[in-house]
Amino acid sequence: MNLTMDLLSHTTWLACSILVYGLLLAVHRVFFHPLRTYPGPLLGKLTSLYMTATTALGHNTYTRFDLHRKYGPVVRTGPNELSFADQDTIKAIYGQSSEPCLKAPSFYKGFTMTGTESVFSSTDRDLHVRMRRLLSNGFSQKGVVHFETDIASLVERYLRIVGDAAGAPLDLYDLTHHLFLDITSHLAFARSFDALSGRPHQAAADIDTYFAVCPMFGQLPLARYLPFGPFRAAREAQPRIIRSVQASIDAFREQLRQGTADNGLLRHMVEAKDSESDTRFSDLEMIENSVIFIIAGSGTSATTVLYLLYEMAKRPALQQRLVDEVRQAFPDSTVFPDYDVANKLETLRLRGPLQSVAPRVSPGKVIGKAFVPAGVVVSNLQYATHRDPDVFADPLAFQPQRWEDATPAMKTMARPFNIGPRNCIGMHLARVQMLLTVCVLYQRFDLSLDLRTTDAMMEMRDLGLMAPVGKQLWMRAVPRSV
Numbered sequence: 001m002n003l004t005m006d007l008l009s010h011t012t013w014l015a016c017s018i019l020v021y022g023l024l025l026a027v028h029r030v031f032f033h034p035l036r037t038y039p040g041p042l043l044g045k046l047t048s049l050y051m052t053a054t055t056a057l058g059h060n061t062y063t064r065f066d067l068h069r070k071y072g073p074v075v076r077t078g079p080n081e082l083s084f085a086d087q088d089t090i091k092a093i094y095g096q097s098s099e100p101c102l103k104a105p106s107f108y109k110g111f112t113m114t115g116t117e118s119v120f121s122s123t124d125r126d127l128h129v130r131m132r133r134l135l136s137n138g139f140s141q142k143g144v145v146h147f148e149t150d151i152a153s154l155v156e157r158y159l160r161i162v163g164d165a166a167g168a169p170l171d172l173y174d175l176t177h178h179l180f181l182d183i184t185s186h187l188a189f190a191r192s193f194d195a196l197s198g199r200p201h202q203a204a205a206d207i208d209t210y211f212a213v214c215p216m217f218g219q220l221p222l223a224r225y226l227p228f229g230p231f232r233a234a235r236e237a238q239p240r241i242i243r244s245v246q247a248s249i250d251a252f253r254e255q256l257r258q259g260t261a262d263n264g265l266l267r268h269m270v271e272a273k274d275s276e277s278d279t280r281f282s283d284l285e286m287i288e289n290s291v292i293f294i295i296a297g298s299g300t301s302a303t304t305v306l307y308l309l310y311e312m313a314k315r316p317a318l319q320q321r322l323v324d325e326v327r328q329a330f331p332d333s334t335v336f337p338d339y340d341v342a343n344k345l346e347t348l349r350l351r352g353p354l355q356s357v358a359p360r361v362s363p364g365k366v367i368g369k370a371f372v373p374a375g376v377v378v379s380n381l382q383y384a385t386h387r388d389p390d391v392f393a394d395p396l397a398f399q400p401q402r403w404e405d406a407t408p409a410m411k412t413m414a415r416p417f418n419i420g421p422r423n424c425i426g427m428h429l430a431r432v433q434m435l436l437t438v439c440v441l442y443q444r445f446d447l448s449l450d451l452r453t454t455d456a457m458m459e460m461r462d463l464g465l466m467a468p469v470g471k472q473l474w475m476r477a478v479p480r481s482v
C-alpha cells in the first residue's frame, strides 16, 4: 500500500514538473524569446512539431504560403524559425557571402544514408566547397554536352514507345519518369535501371522507399529506428541501396581497366582529383552522391517536362508557336529556342518541382529589416516569391509571354534552381535533357490532351518534390507525316 502511494506521489510530482516546465517554456517562447515580435501562428511559436506535422500531412509548402498571405513577408513558423517571402532577403539567405547562411542540419542531415555527406546533404562549408570542386567539370555547361549522345539514345527509345501508341491515348506520366530515371542512372551508376523496359528494378524501388521518409530523419532522428510501416521499409532498403551502388562502382572500375568505360557522372567522380585538398572521392561519398543525383535529378526533370506538355496542350495557340519554333531550330541542339526557354521559365515558376522550403541557419546577421540571431533557421519560400502579385501581374495565370520583357524583380523572384553556392548543380544537365526530350517530341509528333486528363489530376502534390497528384498525364501523340 505504502509502495503504491509512494509511486503515485512520485508520478504526480513528475507529471507536475513536466507540466510546469512545459508552461514556463511556452511562456518563454511566446513572450520572452528573441523572435517574439515576429508575427505567426501560436502553435508555430510554441513547437516545431507544428511544421513537422504539416510535412507529414503533405501540405508544408501550402501552409507556409497561406501563412505569408495572412501575416506578410516574414512569419515566425517555429519557435526558432523564420520564413521570408520578399525580394530583399533572397540574397542575404542564399547568396554568396562572407557570412553565409549554411544549410540547416535539422533538415539536410536526414538525406544521408551512410552517415557520409553528399554534395546535397553537406552542411559544412569547406566540405561542400571541396565536393562542388570535384563535381564541377562533370556538371559544367561544357561537361554535360559530352552526355548528349547517351541521353539522345535513351530519348529515342522513349520516342519509339510514344510512336508505338500511334495516336491512341497514352499515359506519359510513368513513361517520362522512367526516361529520366534511365538517363540519371546511366550517368550516375554507369548502368541504366532500364525502367523504360517496364520491368521493376529493385534499386529504383528501394531509393523511392528510402527517400519517401528520410526528409523526416533530420528533425526526428529516432524515426530511423521505428519498427513499422514506411520507416521499417526504409531501414530495410538502405543496405540494399548501398550494396547495389557499390557493385556499380566496382563494375565501373573494372570497365575502366578494360578500357570499355562510358563517359558519365560516375566516371567524373572516380577520376576527379581536387588539387587544393589533394583528395579524391571516397567510395561512400560516391555512393551518397550517385543516389542523390537520382533523387534530385530524375523526378524534377520528369515533372517539369510533364507540366510543360500539359500547359502547352491546354493552350493550342501557344503550343503551335512553340512547335513552329522548335521545328525550325532543332535538331541543332546547341540552339536553345528563346520561346522554349520562356515556356520552361513559366512552367518552372508555377509548376517547378522544388518550390518548397530550403532551410538555412543564420550566422547572426541582418536579414531583411532586422538582426536575426545566430542559430535561427531561416528560409525564403520560392513558392511564394513565384506568386508575388506585386512582381508577377495576374500571378496564377500561365503566361510565357511575360518573360519576353522580364523586369529585374521577376528575375530575382523566380529562382527555380535557387541561387548562390548551394544552387542546383544539375541545372545544365536538366536543361539539356529536358530540351532534347521536349524538342524531339514536338519535332516528331502532334500532341494533344486526352479527355481523361483533368485539372484536378494535375494539381500539385506537396511532398517536398511537387508533382501531379493524379500521377497520370494522358495525351495523344500523332506521328507527323513529314
Ligand code: HEM
Pocket (backbone or CB within 6 Å): 119, 120, 121, 132, 184, 292, 293, 294, 296, 297, 298, 300, 301, 304, 352, 353, 354, 357, 358, 359, 415, 416, 417, 418, 421, 422, 423, 424, 425, 426, 427, 429, 430
Ligand atoms: C527541373 C529540374 C531541376 C530543378 C527545378 C532543380 C532544383 C534544385 C533546387 C531548387 C535546388 C536547391 C535545393 C535546396 O537548397 O534545398 C537544387 C539542388 C541540387 N540539385 Fe537540382 N534541380 C533540377 C535538376 C537536377 C538534376 C538533373 C540534378 C543532377 C542529376 C540535380 C542535382 C542537384 C544537387 C546535387 C543539388 C544540391 C546542390 C548543392 O547543395 O550544392 N538537380 N536543385
